[in-house]
Amino acid sequence: xxxxxxxxxxxxxxxxxxxxxxxxxxxxxxxxxxxxxxxxxxxxxxxxxxxxxxxxxxxxxxxxxxxxxxxxxxxxxxxxxxxxxxxxxxxxxxxxxxxxxxxxxxxxxxxxxxxxxxxxxxxxxxxxxxxxxxxxxxxxxxxxxxxxxxxxxxxxxxxxxxxxxxxxxxxxxxxxxxxxxxxxxxxxxxxxxxxxxxxxxxxxxxxxxxxxxxxxxxxxxxxxxxxxxxxxxxxxxxxxxxxxxxxxxxxxxxxxxxxxxxxxxxxxxxxxxxxxxxxxxxxxxxxxxxxxxxxxxxxxxxxxxxxxxxxxxxxxxxxxxxxxxxxxxxxxxx
Amino acid sequence: xxxxxxxxxxxxxxxxxxxxxxxxxxxxxxxxxxxxxxxxxxxxxxxxxxxxxxxxxxxxxxxxxxxxxxxxxxxxxxxxxxxxxxxxxxxxxxxxxxxxxxxxxxxxxxxxxxxxxxxxxxxxxxxxxxxxxxxxxxxxxxxxxxxxxxxxxxxxxxxxxxxxxxxxxxxxxxxxxxxxxxxxxxxxxxxxxxxxxxxxxxxxxxxxxxxxxxxxxxxxxxxxxxxxxxxxxxxxxxxxxxxxxxxxxxxxxxxxxxxxxxxxxxxxxxxxxxxxxxxxxxxxxxxxxxxxxxxxxxxxxxxxxxxxxxxxxxxxxxxxxxxxxxxxxxxxxxxxxxxxxxxxxxxxxxxxxxxxxxxxxxxxxxxxxxxxxxxxxxxxxxxxxxxxxxxxxxxxxxxxxxxxxxxxxxxxxxxxxxxxxxxxxxxxxxxxxxxxxxxxxxxxxxxxxxxxxxxxxxxxxxxxxxxxxxxxxxxxxxxxxxxxxxxxxxxxxxxxxxxxxxxxxxxxxxxxxxxxxxxxxxxxxxxxx
Numbered sequence: 001x002x003x004x005x006x007x008x009x010x011x012x013x014x015x016x017x018x019x020x021x022x023x024x025x026x027x028x029x030x031x032x033x034x035x036x037x038x039x040x041x042x043x044x045x046x047x048x049x050x051x052x053x054x055x056x057x058x059x060x061x062x063x064x065x066x067x068x069x070x071x072x073x074x075x076x077x078x079x080x081x082x083x084x085x086x087x088x089x090x091x092x093x094x095x096x097x098x099x100x101x102x103x104x105x106x107x108x109x110x111x112x113x114x115x116x117x118x119x120x121x122x123x124x125x126x127x128x129x130x131x132x133x134x135x136x137x138x139x140x141x142x143x144x145x146x147x148x149x150x151x152x153x154x155x156x157x158x159x160x161x162x163x164x165x166x167x168x169x170x171x172x173x174x175x176x177x178x179x180x181x182x183x184x185x186x187x188x189x190x191x192x193x194x195x196x197x198x199x200x201x202x203x204x205x206x207x208x209x210x211x212x213x214x215x216x217x218x219x220x221x222x223x224x225x226x227x228x229x230x231x232x233x234x235x236x237x238x239x240x241x242x243x244x245x246x247x248x249x250x251x252x253x254x255x256x257x258x259x260x261x262x263x264x265x266x267x268x269x270x271x272x273x274x275x276x277x278x279x280x281x282x283x284x285x286x287x288x289x290x291x292x293x294x295x296x297x298x299x300x301x302x303x304x305x306x307x308x309x310x311x312x313x314x315x316x317x318x319x320x321x322x323x324x325x326x327x328x329x330x331x332x333x334x
Numbered sequence: 335x336x337x338x339x340x341x342x343x344x345x346x347x348x349x350x351x352x353x354x355x356x357x358x359x360x361x362x363x364x365x366x367x368x369x370x371x372x373x374x375x376x377x378x379x380x381x382x383x384x385x386x387x388x389x390x391x392x393x394x395x396x397x398x399x400x401x402x403x404x405x406x407x408x409x410x411x412x413x414x415x416x417x418x419x420x421x422x423x424x425x426x427x428x429x430x431x432x433x434x435x436x437x438x439x440x441x442x443x444x445x446x447x448x449x450x451x452x453x454x455x456x457x458x459x460x461x462x463x464x465x466x467x468x469x470x471x472x473x474x475x476x477x478x479x480x481x482x483x484x485x486x487x488x489x490x491x492x493x494x495x496x497x498x499x500x501x502x503x504x505x506x507x508x509x510x511x512x513x514x515x516x517x518x519x520x521x522x523x524x525x526x527x528x529x530x531x532x533x534x535x536x537x538x539x540x541x542x543x544x545x546x547x548x549x550x551x552x553x554x555x556x557x558x559x560x561x562x563x564x565x566x567x568x569x570x571x572x573x574x575x576x577x578x579x580x581x582x583x584x585x586x587x588x589x590x591x592x593x594x595x596x597x598x599x600x601x602x603x604x605x606x607x608x609x610x611x612x613x614x615x616x617x618x619x620x621x622x623x624x625x626x627x628x629x630x631x632x633x634x635x636x637x638x639x640x641x642x643x644x645x646x647x648x649x650x651x652x653x654x655x656x657x658x659x660x661x662x663x664x665x666x667x668x669x670x671x672x673x674x675x676x677x678x679x680x681x682x683x684x685x686x687x688x689x690x691x692x693x694x695x696x697x698x699x700x701x702x703x704x705x706x707x708x709x710x711x712x713x714x715x716x717x718x719x720x721x722x723x724x725x726x727x728x729x730x731x732x733x734x735x736x737x738x739x740x741x742x743x744x745x746x747x748x749x750x751x752x753x754x755x756x757x758x759x760x761x762x763x764x765x766x767x768x769x770x771x772x773x774x775x776x777x778x779x780x781x782x783x784x785x786x787x788x789x790x791x792x793x794x795x796x797x798x799x800x801x802x803x804x805x806x807x808x809x810x811x812x813x814x815x816x817x818x819x820x821x822x823x824x825x826x827x828x829x830x831x832x833x834x835x836x837x838x839x840x841x842x843x844x845x846x847x848x849x850x851x852x853x854x855x856x857x858x859x860x861x862x863x
Binding site: 089270 | 375376377394397447451454459535537538539542543547548550553554555556557560634635637638805806807808809810814817818820822823824825826
């Protein structure tokens with residue numbers, strides 16, 4: 001297995017470098033000849049393996065072949081995703097069903113075009129010695145989280161018949177430190193960041209994926225405006241087609257995708273081992289029987305219904321119209 | 335000049351070199367021991383571990399530092415140039431003075447937490463939000479000393495220019511500019527660490543590289559060595575910037591650069607209340623006009639760009655206006671609980687340390703470098719650390735606000751205490767009054783104007799500190815409301831919060847000014863002439 005991974009990674013890097021070299025040699029004139037249209041793609045966080053599928057699409061030329069010159073814009077803790085998409089400076093943005101629903105309530109004309117994270121990445125993380133394995137374990141525990149996420153905890157409790165008043169909420173910054181220091185018994189965080197950091201630092205920890213306990217909120221969703229969907233459809237289809245290919249390649253070899261990420265962003269301060277583990281942990285959130293049957297990013301009426309139900313618990317009223325599958329249908333040839 | 339203060343950078347440096355290196359060395363040793371005692375808590379990194387991290391990752395750190403320094407430098411340049419242009423306009427057109435001061439204060443009171451995402455939307459990808467935030471962080475602390483300095487000259491000189499038949503512009507170039515130079519240097523010195531902080535906050539709005547990006551990475555990855563290495567490097571750079579500007583100044587100036595923190599309150603006249611009211615109305619109208627016209631000119635999407643009318647609607651006439659108001663009021667109440675004690679503690683600590691140095695001069699060797707370092711530490715890297723160490727109760731936030739307020743107050747008070755009239759001190763000496771007696775009877779009254787100048791200037795600084803801490807570390811209060819409403823696309827709430835915070839900060843500034851007049855009338859009436 002190891003050797004296979006190695007070969008694939010080398011192959012991937014080699015083709016990536018070759019493609020890069022070729023485009024550099026051909027220079028601007030070739031770009032003009034191909035009539036590349038410039039497209040901005042707004043990510044939801046700093047560059048990391050969280051978006052490695054997109055990096056593969058960029059490096060392997062999946063978008064260039066389709067005539068797209070894509071620039072990937074990083075997000076950050078104080079970086080807005082929705083405004084650049086609303087104003088049209090970004091064609092597509094990475095959001096999540098709950099944030100998109102909030103923006104739509106404020107008048108943003110968004111549609112969800114694809115769902116990268118089929119399972120919401122929220123987990124309850126705890127130390128192995130004092131684990132939270134099921135929602136019921138939360139009662140009597142101190143949980144560290146941003147107070148802003150109280151509706152998320154409330155929804156989990158409602159869905160599983162847990163008394164939220166039996167949980168002590170301690171407002172903390174987004175860091176594993178309060179858990180490790182014993183100030184709290186568990187944390188509300190993502191499966192792919194703080195638990196990974198703890199594991200890498202040698203802190204034995206347990207995670208309970210909220211999605212496994214009926215918390216259904218599509219995450220890392222692709223959004224675009226109704227206007228873009230009507231007027232820039234070909235570009236959106238090409239962009240999503242590149243995403244699908246990129247993420248399929250990512251799934252085939254997450255280590256190679258991680259190596260590519262570190263190579264493309266040497267200044268991002270990424271740690272190889274941390275990123276490898278994050279990339280691997282992301283796979284079960286992104287790929288499921290549903291995507292195996294229908295393709296990357298897919299959803300059904302049933303998963304949308306479950307989302308609408310959870311979103312209602314979060315105080316968001318949405319209709320199935322928020323999701324628009326026509327782009328994915330075109331990409332997957334359904 | 336009541337607000338000009340001689341601040342002895344060279345004296346300080348030599349004091350550090352020849353005086354007690356013992357204090358800092360002992361502190362580093364204690365730090366090392368404490369870090370080893372706390373291994374496993376993921377809170378404190380030992381100096382040795384930080385050095386190891388830096389030696390292993392110097393290339394990464396160097397590149398990040400280069401990016402952030404370049405943005406901070408560009409912002410420093412733009413912000414200070416803007417300050418010079420504004421000050422020049424205010425001098426050439428004296429009628430515009432009050433308006434420029436008022437608008438400049440309002441803009442300085444805009445919370446970075448909220449302006450960051452708005453700037454990112456306006457400027458799109460690239461370094462501009464970082465540069466503009468750095469510029470916004472520095473222009474006010476340069477503008478105010480400059481406005482004082484451009485007037486800090488004997489009127490005879492101006493008469494001389496006039497007697498040669500030359501106008502205001504000639505006076506500006508030949509006389510005022512020269513007189514203002516020491517004041518400009520003082521402003522630049524304060525600006526150096528502020529620009530670095532502004533550039534780092536800017537990186538939080540979506541940047542590919544820089545010290546701010548690495549800070550986020552380090553904190554989330556529980557990488558304590560990296561977090562502390564970043565804090566140490568950022569502090570060192572800010573301290574060096576501060577010292578270098580002071581050192582360069584010595585090439586230009588015979589006198590040491592003064593430290594000026596805020597202009598003296600406007601001279602008292604009859605009908606002052608009426609004039610102040612008119613002034614307030616004019617500034618408010620100008621601010622609203624600029625706000626409205628800015629949105630129109632930039633042609634921003636109304637989804638996130640809210641004008642004055644949207645804010646009024648959100649706060650007063652919308653169906654959920656009452657709810658919005660109560661959310662804001664509740665958050666502001668939470669914030670005040672941290673802000674007010676931290677602000678007062680910072681003022682008291684600054685004044686107390688200055689007095690201690692007057693009474694026991696030997697303390698200066700250890701206290702001064704520590705004070706400069708504290709002033710220069712970028713709050714973004716320290717906020718999570720202080721909260722980690724002091725806990726996420728009130729204490730951590732209060733201490734951080736106090737740190738921001740402490741240094742400017744300390745420097746101003748120290749100068750004020752030293753400014754006590756020599757003849758009066760001689761009289762007390764001849765009566766064999768001890769240093770303590772002199773402090774109470776002469777030096778403290780002489781210190782009051784400088785103390786209040788610092789108190790006014792620290793109102794916006796403490797608001798900046800508390801909102802950053804709430805946003806990054808504790809997750810409550812108005813700082814958290816602003817961050818949350820940006821992520822939930824509740825831009826009515828965000829702009830309302832920005833407007834309310836800016837207005838309250840400006841009112842706080844004016845309120846301290848009012849108190850200042852009352853106190854000075856009793857203790858130092860000559861300052862009001």
